[in-house]
Amino acid sequence: MAPVSPRRRIPEATVARLPVYHRSLTELKESGVTTVSSEQLADLAGVNAAKVRKDLSYLGSYGTRGVGYEVEYLLFQIDRELGFANDLGVVIVGLGNLGQALANYDGFGDRGFPVTALVDADPAKVGSTLHGMQVQHIDDIESIFADGDLTIGIIATPAAAAQGVADRLVAAGVRSILNFAPTVVTVPDGVHLRKVDLALELQILGFYEQRDATEAVNAADSDS
Amino acid sequence: MAPVSPRRRIPEATVARLPVYHRSLTELKESGVTTVSSEQLADLAGVNAAKVRKDLSYLGSYGTRGVGYEVEYLLFQIDRELGFANDLGVVIVGLGNLGQALANYDGFGDRGFPVTALVDADPAKVGSTLHGMQVQHIDDIESIFADGDLTIGIIATPAAAAQGVADRLVAAGVRSILNFAPTVVTVPDGVHLRKVDLALELQILGFYEQRDATEAVNAADSDS
DNA sequence: TAGTGTGAATTTCTTCACAGCG
DNA sequence: CGCTGTGAAGAAATTCACACTA
Structure with missing residues (x-):
């Protein structure tokens, strides 16, 4: 039997984004869209296009140059990768x-x-x-x-x-x-x-609030 | 007025860990511990000691060589950084x-x-x-x-x-x-x-379950 | 002497930029 | 021509390793 996944290991950061692409693709499918470019998918997923292409390239070459990705097929591939077959x-x-x-x-x-x-x-x-x-x-x-x-x-x-x-x-x-x-x-x-x-998560947000507030004060200081 | 935070910018990854240190330090304080080493704190926070030291170094030099960090003082510094003064x-x-x-x-x-x-x-x-x-x-x-x-x-x-x-x-x-x-x-x-x-989060866990299962199958294949 | 603080090395992740294909 | 796929560059995060000092 040929090895099923000789593909290079999928980086953790990519794994964490696959479900986001999955969700976006599901929405596209439901609204009847059949093809999507990395740019469009990037918009929906809130990341940039290069990242989308790199991420998807870890799964294989499922896109078509000059066209984009077939929504349903790509969804199927991500499903498979995420183990959606087995309901956990x-x-x-x-x-x-x-x-x-x-x-x-x-x-x-x-x-x-x-x-x-x-x-x-x-x-x-x-x-x-x-x-x-x-x-x-x-x-x-x-x-x-x-x-x-x-x-x-x-x-x-x-x-x-x-x-x-x-x-x-x-x-x-x-x-x-x-x-x-x-x-x-x-x-x-x-x-x-x-x-x-x-x-x-709130504490992290608190840090940035705090920092922004401090920066504002410092900026005001250097104004004077 | 002297600039309050001319310190180099704190990396995002560090910011995300500060609350974890904060929690561990609070526990230490409550059990009456007054001093802690980066190694001990690392254990409590589930990271490694080098990371703890590097993270804390972004806040300033609050440790004592050969001894460790004073729990209460360090806690105070993290509190300040996280903006605990202002209840959000x-x-x-x-x-x-x-x-x-x-x-x-x-x-x-x-x-x-x-x-x-x-x-x-x-x-x-x-x-x-x-x-x-x-x-x-x-x-x-x-x-x-x-x-x-x-x-x-x-x-x-x-x-x-x-x-x-x-x-x-x-x-x-x-x-x-x-x-x-x-x-x-x-x-x-x-x-x-x-x-x-x-x-x-469940989908990410699902990915790894799926991958481990696949790897087990492949390993069995190459055995035969 | 034990343990911090930190440059340097390494690894991981992101972004760029473009060759190559449909 | 348009968009993918990907090497290579760049940035961020982690880890190493050790000089230094309380």
Whole structure:
């Protein structure tokens, strides 16, 4: 059998942009557009055209010189690369405010990531129904993942519980984790971990507000 | 007056890590630790020690050779850099599942970003109370920001409404926006925009699951 | 002597610019 | 002719390695 992907490794920065192109292409497809140039796609994705071309070139040569890219075909290729064939289930651990919102958030299922289980440690929550699903106890986590389906674990617990949950997820065989708890979580090699830290984003914005304000003051100083 | 910040510009990547150091240092302070080495801080923050030292060096020379950094003093410096002095208010626009969760999320207020207003376009929601706050109508947005306090706008609307909301926020004088809507939003120069795209994170994880699975198959092939 | 601060080396990412193809 | 695909240049971020000093 010929090697399936002898293509050079796709850079991380590119991987992070593929879903954005995917979304833009889906919109184009839905509005009946069949062909798109790197320039147009760049506009939709909020990046520049050179980057689009370079990014897409890692997937292969799917464009047509002088014309552009065929929307549907390109979409198919990105789908394949992102593993849209296999619907990855999502298990949400921790059903406080954020966890509950995530459980009810349709954006996951809409984009191919159905929520397949809800888990909490609080006996008061276990057994209750959320988004048409029974909340299960964290101690049953092994059996929840026992079916062997590829699954992503979402940690939406308080910070103090996050590492423990991560350890249990890993022990249960989970290889992809998305951490919403505002703390650093470490996982063994081979397990993929990404984090979303809401307050951190605000702090970053705060830095720039602060800096701009300071600059304005300094500029005023040198005026005088 | 002497220039306050003639220091070289702080790289973006460093800015994004300062809040993480901040959190780790806060924990250290709370457990009574007074001094920390770059190595220890690196462990807590989940990065390597060289990076910590380089990052901190952009703030100034606040360490002591042979000893490390004084926790409290370093914390103070990062606080100052992140603009913790001025409590930045947060206005949440869009009170669907996610917006409501964000409104109830204590993590913002706890970290110095009190939610100061809730806004929606749906007349059914306007006037109702959430997290002890009356929901206001998007048309009143100008008056909400009229007091001139520095404020961050959070967009938690459906994708289709996001750009319009961003435009109105900018028109009302908002200079920092955090966008949760799964779509590209553009803002004029001088306005800071960050995005959090939940499903996008899952798609990135999906890519790596997919790739690992493919690699495993290929490895098995070359075995045979 | 332990650990910072930082030039220099390396790697990664972005952008340029243009040859080459449809 | 128009737009892709990509080497090469440039910029940003990371890591190395060690002089220096409290």
